[in-house]
Amino acid sequence: MLRGCNTLAGKRDAVLLLLGDACAARVSELVALDLGDLVESEDGLLVTVYRRKLKRHDEVAVPYGSNPATCPVRATRALLAALAAEARTAGPVFVRVDRHGRIAPPLTRRGQTIGATDGRLTAQAAADIVTRTANRAGYTGKWTGHSLRRGFATAARRAGHTLERIGRHGGWADGSRALLGYLEEGDRWERNPVAGL
Incomplete structure (x- = not known):
């Protein structure tokens, strides 16, 4: 992807x-992040x-x-550097970028400005990115913004x-029932409670 x-x-x-995966965040929580909400430490x-x-x-x-290619810390660092090169050192982390690479281009409808003036993505736009990226990679099934949260829960459980x-x-x-509902059935064979009886 x-x-x-x-x-x-x-x-x-x-x-x-x-x-989104590493924080098990909802897309609404992700798009609410500002650059000041990310603090680097020696551990991540x-x-x-x-x-x-x-x-x-x-x-x-x-x-x-x-794996450096899938490291959320390294990817975030690269994005922050790219934003800083465009003089974006404050404001939202996840901003609109047009096909020409312009950050937060103004959006208008019938001559009226629409959308966040700071360029912040909406939760729906973030969810669309997840869907579009999964489809482009050839993944089947239903991919939504919540797939990041669900995928984290499943992968973390499978990791023990x-x-x-x-x-x-x-x-x-x-004791969240919602969390239990997110755990995929992939554990059906690998962690079968009948094994070893």
């Missing part, structure tokens, strides 16, 4: 996918995410990935992490 993410819009899309990134359903800010630790750790990282309430 990350192939061809060399342009400014491509770098933005890569960070949307990678950081600290991302301050407003968990709207819990009505609180969570500081989510995002470590360096083992406890439901409590997964839930706290992703901003789910302890």
Whole structure:
């Protein structure tokens, strides 16, 4: 899904996918991120995410990935550098970029300005990026903005992490039924409770 993410819009899309997955964020939480919500540390990134359903800010630790090509920290660094080169050092992380690479071009309809004046993407635009990128990569099935959150929960569980750790990282309430609903059936054979009986 990350192939061809060399342009400014491509770098933005890569960070949307990678950081969305790493933070188990809803697309509405992702597009609300400002550049000041991302703080680098020697271990990775600290991302301050407003968990709207819990009505609180969570500081989510995002470590360096083992594969540089899919590392959310390295991808975020590349996007921040590209934005800084365009004199964007404050404001939203995820902004509109037109086909000419212009950041936050004005949008009008019948002569009236529409959309966020700072260029912030909407949650629907972020969800469309997930869908479009998955389709372009040839993936089947229904891909939405929530696929990032669901994919994180499934992958973390398959990696052996406890439901409590997964839930706290992703901003789910302890004992969340929604979290259980996100776990894919791929565990049906690999972690079958009948095995070893």
